[in-house]
Amino acid sequence: MKKSIKDRLAVLSDAAKYDASCASSGTQKRNSAQSGGLGSTEGAGICHSYAPDGRCISLLKILMTNFCIYDCAYCINRSSSNVERARFSVEEVVWLTLEFYRRNYIEGLFLSSGIIRSSDHTMEEMVRIARELRITHNFRGYIHLKSIPEASQALIEEAGLYADRLSINIELPTDIGISQFAPEKRPENIRKSMGDLRLKIEESRDPTLQTKRTKRFAPGGQSTQMIVGADAADDATILSTSARLYGSYGLKRVYYSAFSPIPDSSKALPLIKPPLMREHRLYQADWLYRFYGFGIDEITAGQGDGMLDLDLDPKLSWALANRHRFPVDINRADRDMLLRVPGLGGKTVNALISARRYRRLRLEDLSRLSVSLKKVQPFIEAEGWSPGALTDKADLRARFAPKPEQLQLL
Amino acid sequence: MHTITLEGPADFDGWRVNARSLALAGVPPQDTQWRVRGGDDGGLFDMAPAEPEALPPGLMPPPGTGLKVPKDFIELAKAVVCHSDPARFGLLYRLLWRMQSEKGLIGIATDADVVRARGMQKSVRRDCHKMTAFVRFKEVPHGQGQGRSGQNPRRRFIAWFEPDHYIVERTAPFFQRRFTDMDWLILTPHGSSAWDGQALRLSPLAASKPDISDETDDLWRTYFSNIFNPARLKVKAMQAEMPKKYWKNLPEASLIPDLIADAEASVRAMVARAASQPPAHHFRLQEAMRNAPAPDLPPAGTLAALKEQAKTCTRCPLHCTATQTVFGEGPENADLMFVGEQPGDQEDLAGRPFIGPAGKLFDTVLNETGIDRRTAYVTNAVKHFKYEPRGKKRIHQRPNTGEIEHCRWWLKLELDLIKPKLVVALGATALHALTGEKSGLSQRRGQFQDLGQGQSLFTTIHPSYLLRIPDLGKQGEERLRFEAELAQVARAMQAPHFQAGGSA
Numbered sequence: 001m002k003k004s005i006k007d008r009l010a011v012l013s014d015a016a017k018y019d020a021s022c023a024s025s026g027t028q029k030r031n032s033a034q035s036g037g038l039g040s041t042e043g044a045g046i047c048h049s050y051a052p053d054g055r056c057i058s059l060l061k062i063l064m065t066n067f068c069i070y071d072c073a074y075c076i077n078r079s080s081s082n083v084e085r086a087r088f089s090v091e092e093v094v095w096l097t098l099e100f101y102r103r104n105y106i107e108g109l110f111l112s113s114g115i116i117r118s119s120d121h122t123m124e125e126m127v128r129i130a131r132e133l134r135i136t137h138n139f140r141g142y143i144h145l146k147s148i149p150e151a152s153q154a155l156i157e158e159a160g161l162y163a164d165r166l167s168i169n170i171e172l173p174t175d176i177g178i179s180q181f182a183p184e185k186r187p188e189n190i191r192k193s194m195g196d197l198r199l200k201i202e203e204s205r206d207p208t209l210q211t212k213r214t215k216r217f218a219p220g221g222q223s224t225q226m227i228v229g230a231d232a233a234d235d236a237t238i239l240s241t242s243a244r245l246y247g248s249y250g251l252k253r254v255y256y257s258a259f260s261p262i263p264d265s266s267k268a269l270p271l272i273k274p275p276l277m278r279e280h281r282l283y284q285a286d287w288l289y290r291f292y293g294f295g296i297d298e299i300t301a302g303q304g305d306g307m308l309d310l311d312l313d314p315k316l317s318w319a320l321a322n323r324h325r326f327p328v329d330i331n332r333a334d335r336d337m338l339l340r341v342p343g344l345g346g347k348t349v350n351a352l353i354s355a356r357r358y359r360r361l362r363l364e365d366l367s368r369l370s371v372s373l374k375k376v377q378p379f380i381e382a383e384g385w386s387p388g389a390l391t392d393k394a395d396l397r398a399r400f401a402p403k404p405e406q407l408q409l410l
Numbered sequence: 411m412h413t414i415t416l417e418g419p420a421d422f423d424g425w426r427v428n429a430r431s432l433a434l435a436g437v438p439p440q441d442t443q444w445r446v447r448g449g450d451d452g453g454l455f456d457m458a459p460a461e462p463e464a465l466p467p468g469l470m471p472p473p474g475t476g477l478k479v480p481k482d483f484i485e486l487a488k489a490v491v492c493h494s495d496p497a498r499f500g501l502l503y504r505l506l507w508r509m510q511s512e513k514g515l516i517g518i519a520t521d522a523d524v525v526r527a528r529g530m531q532k533s534v535r536r537d538c539h540k541m542t543a544f545v546r547f548k549e550v551p552h553g554q555g556q557g558r559s560g561q562n563p564r565r566r567f568i569a570w571f572e573p574d575h576y577i578v579e580r581t582a583p584f585f586q587r588r589f590t591d592m593d594w595l596i597l598t599p600h601g602s603s604a605w606d607g608q609a610l611r612l613s614p615l616a617a618s619k620p621d622i623s624d625e626t627d628d629l630w631r632t633y634f635s636n637i638f639n640p641a642r643l644k645v646k647a648m649q650a651e652m653p654k655k656y657w658k659n660l661p662e663a664s665l666i667p668d669l670i671a672d673a674e675a676s677v678r679a680m681v682a683r684a685a686s687q688p689p690a691h692h693f694r695l696q697e698a699m700r701n702a703p704a705p706d707l708p709p710a711g712t713l714a715a716l717k718e719q720a721k722t723c724t725r726c727p728l729h730c731t732a733t734q735t736v737f738g739e740g741p742e743n744a745d746l747m748f749v750g751e752q753p754g755d756q757e758d759l760a761g762r763p764f765i766g767p768a769g770k771l772f773d774t775v776l777n778e779t780g781i782d783r784r785t786a787y788v789t790n791a792v793k794h795f796k797y798e799p800r801g802k803k804r805i806h807q808r809p810n811t812g813e814i815e816h817c818r819w820w821l822k823l824e825l826d827l828i829k830p831k832l833v834v835a836l837g838a839t840a841l842h843a844l845t846g847e848k849s850g851l852s853q854r855r856g857q858f859q860d861l862g863q864g865q866s867l868f869t870t871i872h873p874s875y876l877l878r879i880p881d882l883g884k885q886g887e888e889r890l891r892f893e894a895e896l897a898q899v900a901r902a903m904q905a906p907h908f909q910a911g912g913s914a
Contacts (some may be wrong), residue, residue, distance in 0.1 A: 006632050013636040019813050031587035040588040047651060048545045050664055051638035052670050061637060069695050079695050080688035095627070102567065102592060103547045105630050105818025138591075149845030175730050179513075184699070188722075188734060195733040195759040212448050234868070240799075242729055242738050248758075260641045271681050351519035365520035 008086040009096070014065040015077050016112060018262070019169075020255040022060045023143040024048075024107035029222035037138030039101060039108070041164065045142070046107055059110040059144060060100050064088055065127060068114030074230045074259060077114045081264045081397035086205040087116075088236070090125060094132045099277040101141055108142030108164075110131070115148065123151035123159065130162035146221070148382045156193075157217075160200060165220035165252070173241040175232040178326055181268070192319050193316040194249040196223045201250065213238040221252035228282060229275045230259040234306035239285055239296045246290065281308040288314055291346060292339045311401045316342040318397070319379055320400075326391050330366075331356050372403040375400070413443045416499065417787045418614055419600070420576035421446070426557050429503050430477055431735045438506045444499035472774060479509060483516050486531050493530040501527055531567035537575045542584050544656050545569045548644030557582045564607055570619045570659060578603050579612050582600045586610050627661035634662040640673035641680075713742045716823055720793060726816040728794035728809075738789025738824050745904055746786040748772075748829035749821065749840040751872055755804050758795035763788050768874035772836075775873070775889075779896045781903070791843035792817045809839060812847070818843050831865060834899055856895050858902065868902070870895040 003011075024045030031040035047056035063136055065087035066077040076083055088096075097109045111129060115122050126145055131138040145163040147156055168190055172178045175187040197218070204217035223243060226238060229279055242254040258274035265271060265274060288294040292315070299314050302321045309317040319326060319342045328337050330352055338349045348369050352361060360383040367373055378390045378399070390396070420556055425444075432442060436735040487502050508598060509515045547567035567589070578586055578596065582603035585594065595604040612718035629874055648666075657663035708714035717737045723729060734751035748764075756766035764772050776783050796899060797804035809817075821843055824835070824859045835841040838851045844867060854869040861867050871892060879885040 006629055009629060009632050010636045013633050017637045017639050022680075032590035033587050036590050037652050038589065038591050040584075042584070042587075044539075046539070049634065049660065050545050050632065050648040051641045052666055052673065053642045055643030056651070059636060060633065062633075069699075071692065071696070079692040082686045082689055099626050100588070100630065100633075102549075102565070103624065103626055103630070104545050104569070104589075105633075180798070188729075191733045192761075199759050239668055243799040246802060247797070247804045248733065248755075249803060258642065260639055260678065261681055264683070264686055267685050268758050276453040276642055276644070344697050354517045355520045359520075360522065368522070368525045 003086060004091060008088060011084050011086040012063045012066060012088060015063045016061045018076060018257065018260065019061065020257040021223055022058045022061060026252055027142060030140050032140050033179035035138055037140060037152050039140035041142050041398040048105055058107045059142065060097055060106045061110040062111035064111060065092060065116055066114050066116055066255050067116050070115055070184045073268045074181055083264055090128050090132060092127045097133060098137060104403055110144040112146035119148040119150035122153060123148045123155045127155055127159050130159065134162045160217035163218055166197055166218045167221060167223045169225045171227055172231055173226055173233040173238045177233060178395060181230060198249045213307050223251055223253040223255065225255040225257055227259050228279055230269055235282060235302040235308045238282060239300060241313050242286055243289060243296050254286065277310050281310060281314060284316045292298045293336050316400055320397055323391055324377045327373045327387050328379060331383065341376060343372050411441055411443055413436055416446050419446050421580060422488050422491045425491055425499055429506050433477055433506055437781050442503055465818050480516055486527055489531040490527055492534045494575045495530060497532060508710055512654055533837040534577060537573050538577050538581050541571055541573050541577060544660060545571045545596060546661060548622045550622055564593050568620055568622055569596045571596060571598050572659065573598055575601060575602050580719050582610055582612060612634050626912045631662050633663055635665050635669060638669055641677045643673045645670055716827065720820055728813060729797050732794035734792050735760050736761055736763050737793060738787055739763055740787030742828060742829055744787035745831045746783060747828060747837060748786055748788045748834045749844060750790045750836045750839040752792035752809055753795045754806055763790055767877055771872040771876060775893050775896055779900045781900050787830060788896060789824055791821060793820055793840045814839060814843050832902060833867050835867060837867045841869055868899055
């Protein structure tokens with residue numbers, strides 16, 4: 001007997017949860033005021049709920065089917081797994097998306113799929129879903145499609161017409177890792193597909209000669225995901241791969257997903273508690289690289305083993321290792337250096353630069369901006385404050401490091 | 411003391427008109443008192459009739475005269491009036507008052523009044539954002555007589571939400587833009603909003619929670635519990651973004667306590683179950699893949715076969731960071747072959763040589779000298795792009811000796827297959843790859859050199875060199891020289907000894 005839609009929803013959302021991305025931001029602004037249809041995107045995404053894993057639920061993130069001809073060791077849907085299988089029809093995915101959207105549970109759809117029959121066949125079905133939503137149902141909400149690296153150019157072209165974002169997962173930081181754990185995937189094909197997407201996205205932003213209007217192609221850009229902790233790659237390797245992907249393919253985001261044990265797991269993989277703190281530190285480091293002017297080598301140099309410090313955030317860790325650059329005078333330092341002060345974020349730095357045009361800033365001003373004085377004090381000078389010997393104190397690290405905690409078995 | 415009574419708890423226009431006239435009349439903040447008609451600000455105000463306005467309406471200055479405030483302040487004030495703090499109107503007036511003498515006040519993010527107003531703004535914005543996130547519409551059936559037969563009636567939905575502040579009006583346009591094709595009604599203790607496809611209606615009256623249910627909530631709960639990964643419990647992170655005060659109106663929230671309680675046990679159970687034997691269909695798939703016919707390859711010994719082979723080259727580590735091998739391009743029997751350095755950013759993405767900025771310049775100069783690029787074979791000494799990522803860009807790096815040596819293997823195969831009569835080295839890397847000599851570009855530049863077996867080498871610069879010269883005068887000079895050198899190449903190709911063999 002065919003499983004009910006509810007049973008299949010359970011299987012196909014369970015199968016999708018290892019994809020970290022749920023973003024619905026960064027696309028063009030549009031709404032249904034003119035069309036009289038359904039849906040809008042307003043720049044910032046909206047998280048409509050949060051699961052107890054702390055992850056935002058913004059999109060209906062499901063697989064079209066979890067049948068798959070590939071056998072990627074880290075994947076719950078690999079062909080050698082005995083996980084329960086199911087599949088949705090095009091109409092069912094469309095129905096679920098619209099009904100969930102009308103109740104304001106979601107911003108839109110994030111559709112992925114196992115590879116069935118062939119890459120083109122799979123991609124074609126996914127494109128049909130996006131087309132139905134956009135054309136037949138006049139849906140203006142967010143659509144993220146996972147694109148299949150080997151799918152034909154024409155299908156990718158059409159996918160970009162309907163989707164806000166396209167993504168292809170790089171999965172693992174090194175080519176060796178990919179061939180080891182995802183034997184059917186070709187790292188060069190993944191890179192090639194990302195390169196093709198970048199060219200198409202850039203081309204669509206250039207106005208044509210005849211009209212100023214640009215062609216629509218994935219206005220929310222492309223993103224990817226890397227699994228952390230399944231292979232032996234260190235943080236320096238992971239972050240260098242990210243830097244390379246950002247630079248080469250103009251990715252909006254690289255998502256890091258702590259490898260999490262999956263049901264009926266492959267023997268090739270560790271059954272570990274997912275390295276959530278490591279994942280968190282990688283996101284912080286990624287942020288420092290993209291928005292704070294840090295180089296990957298600077299961020300990863302501190303420990304000597306290519307790993308990030310798990311106890312301290314990477315900016316603080318860098319500052320402790322580079323104390324000769326401190327203290328920084330918050331009334332005089334330039335923006336780049338202020339951004340390197342632990343405890344000062346981008347918004348705070350903007351506020352300081354704006355406020356110091358009118359008055360000399362003191363520690364009290366910082367606390368009004370909700371800056372942690374305990375964190376910044378050793379690294380800054382302000383009106384009425386100088387850290388003196390504190391900056392170079394031998395046990396400064398102890399001021400920040402978390403108290404030792406007894407470890408527990410998983 | 412001037413007491414101002416506003417028409418509603420988020421009456422921005424009322425506040426604006428009154429504040430403007432008070433300020434113009436020179437009334438200091440400490441002499442003003444602000445209240446809301448009907449007073450629902452925590453019971454501070456009674457239903458007593460409104461007291462006299464600060465100024466008789468006749469004396470009010472016409473809108474737009476006198477006071478100037480930064481645009482940013484209007485934005486701030488519009489948000490702050492929605493806050494539930496009874497002191498909000500007085501605070502805004504005090505800011506307005508101070509701004510007249512303190513220049514740039516609103517930019518002083520550390521000022522106590524500014525900090526407080528910004529705090530309220532932030533709180534209102536967050537409340538609005540959470541309302542757009544956590545409102546849950548429930549479908550209600552049409553009453554008798556609605557929806558004419560033969561026509562699709564608009565579907566109807568009702569939501570109940572409990573915001574902290576007076577934000578119903580502020581958020582209503584969002585729901586209108588988004589849920590345009592359905593009728594909806596959002597009820598809150600601070601008023602309600604409704605849309606019927608024609609008009610947006612607002613009511614300031616407190617509503618009470620309706621007793622409605624929607625079957626689809628059950629599917630949503632199924633999704634919520636299955637998208638949750640019990641192996642990565644982060645309850646604090648969840649509650650920071652979805653505080654418990656919202657839970658009572660979220661259909662999925664009742665599942666949370668059990669999901670948390672069972673998480674550890676379910677992970678343990680999952681880990682304890684040893685990996686099972688793969689299902690039969692897995693072996694069939696693997697078998698099918700092994701037996702899949704190999705893709706048709708071009709016949710050995712052709713340029714196409716060489717190109718195909720080069721796609722999977724791993725002779726040096728550059729293949730791990732580049733997108734793809736960029737092989738040479740052009741006719742297999744070309745008499746003229748150009749050798750550049752390595753592909754750049756654009757070439758790496760498109761998989762074709764000389765198409766980026768340097769390639770475009772190269773094409774222009776070729777055109778001027780009358781050489782048809784389509785008749786020449788164009789390739790690079792190194793076939794993978796070497797670069798250093800810098801933010802959103804890639805900075806080109808020169809290939810080192812090892813990389814040039816490894817890749818020379820391909821260049822040699824290209825030379826052997828195409829057998830050009832004239833090979834043009836564009837730049838030092840090409841010269842190195844073709845002659846093994848690491849220096850001497852400037853000495854050899856513009857000269858022909860015999861390679862034996864009827865083959866000649868001509869040396870010039872790489873066109874990207876021209877793009878890197880900052881001084882425009884020098885750049886012009888060098889370009890003329892490059893043009894002259896390519897003209898030498900063009901003339902050489904017309905010479906009888908090149909022509910003779912070329913017609914074969």
